[in-house]
Each structure stands twice: as C-alpha cells, then as structure tokens.
Amino acid sequence: MSDGKLVGIVLVSHSAAVAASVAELAKGLAGAPVAVPVAPAGGRADGGLGTSAELVSAAAASVDQGAGVAVLMDLGSAVLTVKALLAEGDELPEGTRLVDAPFVEGAVAAVVTAATGADLDAVAAAASDAYSYRKA
Incomplete structure (x- = not known):
C-alpha cells in the first residue's frame, strides 16, 4: 500500500438494487478494519434498468484515491458502457481498469484484496481468479 491509498472498486449493474446489494455484501464479507472505497453504479439516472455512463463516471470519481480503480460489470452492455468511457480518455480517473470477473464473487475478491493494500x-x-471458484 502506497501512502495509505487503496484501490477503489466500482460495481456496474443494470439494476441499482443489485449494484448496491453486491457492494454491501462485498464490504461486509471483507470484514476488514480498513474501509475499501466501493461504489455501486446501477441502473439509469432515471431509476430504470440499464446502465448510465454518468453514474459510472461519478462512482469512479468517488472511489479514486490515486491507487487505481477496478470496475466490475454484470452484463454485456455494462461492459460496453465502461469500454466507451475508457475510450473517451477523460471520463474516468487515471488508472481505471475494466476487470473481467464474475460479478458477485469477483466483487468480494476485489474488495478483500484491496483491503490488504494490494495494488491494482x-x-x-484476484477478481478474475474468481472464475475458477468451484461450488461443487
């Protein structure tokens, strides 16, 4: 961990409730004494289902401590939204990375790992490795 700055985590879902619930779950399961900056970016600005570039940008800015921002998405068009923001070049904080990971398991792994002070x-x-978690 450099200068006490932690990697921020943004959880992009088509549903505000899903994004908020996964953020709450990941922070709760991390159980770390260090508060990892985690922000949900779910749904559209009008409250409907979908994704919002503005909500994603605001969430990324809110968790940016200068150590990078990991963005996890639930479905395909959320990925397209994040890719478009990254292509713009100035819509997301420097050091923002789209992370290919399962949404729930990846979020938990990302938050737990960020709590240790790990780099981006x-x-x-850790989030991507969650693809290999076996449930049976």
Missing part, C-alpha cells in the same frame, strides 16, 4: 494488478487478478 493484484486486485484485478
């Missing part, structure tokens, strides 16, 4: 590469790797 380690946080992204």
